Amino acid sequence: MKAITTILLITGLFLLTACTSAPEGITPVKNFDLEQYKGKWYEIARLDHSFEEGMEQVTATYTVNDDGTVKVLNKGFITKEQKWDEAEGLAKFVEGTDTGHFKVSFFGPFYGAYVIFELDQDDYQYAFITSYNRDFLWFLSRTPTVSDKLKQHFIAKANKLGFATEQIIWVKQ
Numbered sequence: 001m002k003a004i005t006t007i008l009l010i011t012g013l014f015l016l017t018a019c020t021s022a023p024e025g026i027t028p029v030k031n032f033d034l035e036q037y038k039g040k041w042y043e044i045a046r047l048d049h050s051f052e053e054g055m056e057q058v059t060a061t062y063t064v065n066d067d068g069t070v071k072v073l074n075k076g077f078i079t080k081e082q083k084w085d086e087a088e089g090l091a092k093f094v095e096g097t098d099t100g101h102f103k104v105s106f107f108g109p110f111y112g113a114y115v116i117f118e119l120d121q122d123d124y125q126y127a128f129i130t131s132y133n134r135d136f137l138w139f140l141s142r143t144p145t146v147s148d149k150l151k152q153h154f155i156a157k158a159n160k161l162g163f164a165t166e167q168i169i170w171v172k173q
Helices: 002-018 148-160
Strands: 039-047 055-064 070-078 083-093 101-107 110-119 126-130 137-141 168-170
Antiparallel strands (some): 070 083
């Protein structure tokens, strides 16, 4: 009986950490500065998933809490329903505070990875983000539009890292 309990505990811990780890071959940015990262970001592109399906004008706003955690407020307009929706979450650093790798929860004790794998570290004007696997991909910007050159760079980088770039959705802002 003790062996079964141990196996279940190890399996549970593995599943919890697997959802907050970076995908193999993707490295979170270093020299990350949360003070520069906080604020409002516009979603330029993404791989679609059920919790953002049919959304336009998507933004994410990050606010630093007194305890060092980060309040995440995602907003978007659901075109089919003609209404705004939002989700509030909590992010915590996974590695150190100088690494762009968080675990984010929108549902109580369940966390998912938020891995910033490319960032304009001079001015914090754009960021490329994934989660625990390559089914999740976001391109965020401080402005609602970006240059074609930056879009091409995003596609090339995502393609090189093994994301399904043919499935990328360009978000209407």
